[in-house]
Every structure is written in structure tokens, then in C-alpha cells.
Amino acid sequence: MGSMKSVSTAVGAGLCVMALAACGAAGGGGGGGDGSKNVTLTLATVNNGQMKDMEKLKGTFEKAHPGVTVNFQVMEEGDLRSTVTADVANAAGQYDIVTVGSYEVPQWGANGWLTDLTEPLSDAAYDVDDLLPPVRQMLTVDDKQYAVPFYGESSLLMYNKDILDAAGVSLSDRPTWQEVADVARAVNSSDTAGICLRGKPGWGDMFAPLTTVVQTFGGNWYDMDWNAQVNSPEFVEAVTFYTDLLADAGEADPVSYSFNECLTALKNGKVAMWYDASVAASMLEADDSPVKGKIGYSHAPVVKTEEAGWLWSWNLAVPKNSKNKDMAVEFVKWATSKEYHNLVGEELGWSLVPPGARTSTYENPKYQEAAAAFAPITLEVINSVDPTHPGVNPQPWVGVQYVTIPEFQDVGNQVSQLVADAIAGRSTVQEALDKGQEIAQRGGDAQK
Known part of the structure; x- marks a missing residue:
């Protein structure tokens, strides 16, 4: 994503309002604590497989740093x-290290909530230039880097080749959404859903994949003048397509499904296809996966655009008010280093090395062999995404499956709940999006 130099002081002020924060408290030092013999680092992270792997391996860091304990x-x-x-906005200092998305980093960095990592990352051993450029750029504001990618991702269509073969159907490497819908309905049965799609409310849950569907159908959240487009014909058509596909060939109770639920369903043969984050491929191809070697991978389905994948990274950052800032930075560097990638490969399996972060990972013969099923297409789709113009029409922000304004968390969450009601049959799509239009417009008005 570009350098995000357009992030302004107004955005910082808006973030304080959105987080119910006291901005004046956000600029403190918080660098103490590292001088004591025993240091406990508290790390807040998301419940994803890659982060659980980091927790398994933290003992290597603790052994190399006697007296340091890392609590996840x-x-x-x-x-x-x-x-x-809430913690970083209020400068509470509860966490020394946080896992934060590419949506938040440029806004929080511009607002002074995160430690500038540019100088600590500059030593030759770390090799910051090895980080994939599109992902690194998402974490940079005015040439200052405020977080480091733990893993990066786009989105892929993943499918069980055995199920499709048994039904006599196939998918191309670059399918359209209509092609996907036809296959999903063809293979759908009482035992196996045709496709799994996120229906759980949340701007980072349901709307991660759904926004890419909206964009390739020709819609988007806002136009260039920040007028909301949530009940535009293109937005309505895309959401109607999504909800109809779930009704006809999706998993049961889709409003309870997000990434982990769909991952489990595909692993267990309960669904034939799944459109979601490319990082899932490393888990599907792990040595203990029951579908290892049975999954095919295609580009994100399209309608009116050439590509439709998202661009995202989960990153490690150090809040400005971390009580153990120096040691926290050391851990962040270790957990995103070439050394760590090699450790994952040797201890847990090369297919589990965090993807989408370092160029050298894709040049490693051991990783190339273990991740042959998905590494080339993952790198290809990440480098194919244009976060400045992902849809049919231009947009006044940089980002694919999210809008980089502080209000979007609330807007996306509220609209997703309305869409979940439509998925569950409690309202129509048009009714949901007419209400969503009013919510989205309030967010757009704040940018005018």
C-alpha cells in the first residue's frame, strides 16, 4: 500500500474519538523496565495458527535472553x-507488544501511538530490505516504519480436488464468481457444502472477503467525494450474490463462520471450496493436515476486474508506552527475522513458515519444496494487488478490503451486522443496505 503520507492530524484526532482515547496521554516514553534482571513481556495476539506457532517457539528467545519471559x-x-x-489509545501500557493489522498501523503510527522501529530495524543482520515491498509499505508513514510483518497475505480460492473430480467439474486458475457459484451448486450435498464463506459479523470478519466481491462487481464503500455507496446497485448486486450463494450452497449457520471455522470445515471435508486468506494454505498443507496434497488453489474470483484479492498483514508493533520497550523491540525483531523463519521450518515444518513477509523465504529451497502447492501463487497474487485502485472506480483511500479511516471499524461492524441479518433471513439485502447507507454516510461526512 503506498507510504500513507496523506494520513493527517485530523485522522489522529478522529482515532482518539473512535477509541474513546485521551490523545494527550499518547505521547509518553514508556521505555523503562528493561534494566531489571527479570523482564516479563506481555504480547497481545490474534487466535491464528501462525501466532500459536510463535508461542510454541518463544522458549528459544527466552533461553537466549535469561530472565525474560514472554506471556501471550x-x-x-x-x-x-x-x-x-483502547490500550494504546489511552497509553495504558498493558501490552509491551501488540499484533496489529495493516489497517491500523499507518493511522496509529501517524497518531504517535506506536514506537518508530526504523532505526532498530536498520542493522544489517535483520535485513529490513528483505521484507516484501508491498507489505512493508503498508506499515510506513512518512518513511518511518511502525510495525513489522509477521505474515502477509492476499486471498485465494481453495478447493478439494477429489470432491470436484468426483462431481465431474473443474475450476480455472483465474475463475469468475459465476463459475465458482456454478461449481458450488453442482457439488453441494447434504454431507458437503459447496463453498464456505465468512458470515460472522465484523469488518475484519465478514467484510474481508465480501468487500472484494463488492469491488469486483463494480461497487465500493465510497466514491471520490466520500459519498457512501452502500445501497448502490452494484453493492446490492454483490451482497445479493453472496447471500444467495450461501443460501444455495454454503455452510449451515454461516453467521457463525469466519476464518477458523471455514479452515476446519475444509480440512474435515465438510465443504468443497473456500474463498479466504492465502495464509490458510500453509495450514492446509501442513504435515498433520488431513487434506495435505488434495487442495487446489486459484486466484480470487472476479467479475469486472482482472484481480480481486485483498492485501493484508498481521504485524508486530511496540506501543509507545510499553514498559519494557527495548526488550520488546528485540522480541519483535527476533520473531520476524530470517532466523525465526528457519526455526519454524526446522522445528514445526517448512510449510508453516510465515508467508508473505520475507523475499528470502520464497528463495529457500526447503520452503519451495514444502510449499510448492501454494507458495508461487501466493507470491503472485500479493504482487498483483493494487491497493490504490482495487475496484472498478477510483477511491480516495489506499486499501482493498477496508477503508483507511478511523470510522470504518464502527461503520463496517454495524453494516456487517445488518448483512448478517439478511443472511439469516431476518431482513432483505436491500433493507439491510439501505440502513447501512445511512451509517456509512456518517463516516463519509467526517472526511469532508
Whole structure:
């Protein structure tokens, strides 16, 4: 995503309002604590497989740093966002290290909530230039880097080749959404859903994939003048397509499904296809996966655009008010280093090395062999995404599956709940999006 130099002081002020924060408290030092013999680092992170692997391997860091203990606080995605936002905005200092998305980093960095990592990352051993440029750029404001990617991702269509073969159907490497819908309905049965799609409310849950569907159908959240477009014909058509596909060939009770639920369903043969984050491929191809070697991978489905994948990274950052800032930075560097990638490969399996972060990972013969099924297409789709213009029409922000304004967390969450009601049959799509238009417009008006 570009350098985000357009993030302004107004955005910082808006973030304070959105997080119920006292901005005046956000600029403190918080660098103490590292001089004591025993240091406990508290790390807030999301409940994803890659982060659980980091927790398994933290002993290597602790052994190399006697007296240091790293405590992981693992949360579901929505809980992590709300908890960490409140903590860093209020300069509470509860966490020394936070897992934060590419949506938040440029805004929080511009607002002075995160430690500038540019100088600590500059030593030759770390090799910051090895980080994938599109992902690194998302974390930079005015040439200052405020977080480091733990893993980066786009989105892929993943499918069980055996199920499709048995039904006599196939998918191309660059399918259209209509092609996907036809296959999903063809293979759908009482035992196996045709496709799994996120229906759980949340701007980072349901709307991660759904926004990319909206964009390739020709819609988007706002136009260039920040007029909301949530009940535009294109937005309505895309959401109607999504909800109809779930009704005809999706998993049961889709409003309870997000990333982890769909991952489990595909692993267990309960669904034939799944459109979601490319990082899932490393888990599907892990040595203990029951579908290892049975999954095919395609580009994100399209309608009116050439590509439709998202661009995202989960990153490690150090809040400005961390009580153990120096040691926290050391851990962040270790957990995103070439050394760590090699450790994951040797201890847990090369297919589990965090993807989408370092160029050298894709040049490693051991990773190339273990991740042959998905590494090339993952790198290809990440480098194919244009976060400045992902849809049919231009947009006044940089980002694919989110809008980089502080109000979007609330807007996306509220609209997703309305869409979840439509998925569950409690309202129509048009009714949901007419209400969503009013909510979205309030966010747009704040940018005018």
C-alpha cells in the first residue's frame, strides 16, 4: 500500500474519538523496565495458527535472553482489536507488544501511538530490505516504519480436488464468481457444502472477503467525494450474490463462520471450496493436515476486474508506552527475522513458515519444496494487488478490503451486522443496505 503520507492530524484526532482515547496521554516514553534482571513481556495476539506457532517457539528467545519471559494473551480477532485499540489509545501500557493489522498501523503510527522501529530495524543482520515491498509499505508513514510483518497475505480460492473430480467439474486458475457459484451448486450435498464463506459479523470478519466481491462487481464503500455507496446497485448486486450463494450452497449457520471455522470445515471435508486468506494454505498443507496434497488453489474470483484479492498483514508493533520497550523491540525483531523463519521450518515444518513477509523465504529451497502447492501463487497474487485502485472506480483511500479511516471499524461492524441479518433471513439485502447507507454516510461526512 503506498507510504500513507496523506494520513493527517485530523485522522489522529478522529482515532482518539473512535477509541474513546485521551490523545494527550499518547505521547509518553514508556521505555523503562528493561534494566531489571527479570523482564516479563506481555504480547497481545490474534487466535491464528501462525501466532500459536510463535508461542510454541518463544522458549528459544527466552533461553537466549535469561530472565525474560514472554506471556501471550491470545484473543479472537474482534476482541483483540477492541482491547488493543483502547490500550494504546489511552497509553495504558498493558501490552509491551501488540499484533496489529495493516489497517491500523499507518493511522496509529501517524497518531504517535506506536514506537518508530526504523532505526532498530536498520542493522544489517535483520535485513529490513528483505521484507516484501508491498507489505512493508503498508506499515510506513512518512518513511518511518511502525510495525513489522509477521505474515502477509492476499486471498485465494481453495478447493478439494477429489470432491470436484468426483462431481465431474473443474475450476480455472483465474475463475469468475459465476463459475465458482456454478461449481458450488453442482457439488453441494447434504454431507458437503459447496463453498464456505465468512458470515460472522465484523469488518475484519465478514467484510474481508465480501468487500472484494463488492469491488469486483463494480461497487465500493465510497466514491471520490466520500459519498457512501452502500445501497448502490452494484453493492446490492454483490451482497445479493453472496447471500444467495450461501443460501444455495454454503455452510449451515454461516453467521457463525469466519476464518477458523471455514479452515476446519475444509480440512474435515465438510465443504468443497473456500474463498479466504492465502495464509490458510500453509495450514492446509501442513504435515498433520488431513487434506495435505488434495487442495487446489486459484486466484480470487472476479467479475469486472482482472484481480480481486485483498492485501493484508498481521504485524508486530511496540506501543509507545510499553514498559519494557527495548526488550520488546528485540522480541519483535527476533520473531520476524530470517532466523525465526528457519526455526519454524526446522522445528514445526517448512510449510508453516510465515508467508508473505520475507523475499528470502520464497528463495529457500526447503520452503519451495514444502510449499510448492501454494507458495508461487501466493507470491503472485500479493504482487498483483493494487491497493490504490482495487475496484472498478477510483477511491480516495489506499486499501482493498477496508477503508483507511478511523470510522470504518464502527461503520463496517454495524453494516456487517445488518448483512448478517439478511443472511439469516431476518431482513432483505436491500433493507439491510439501505440502513447501512445511512451509517456509512456518517463516516463519509467526517472526511469532508
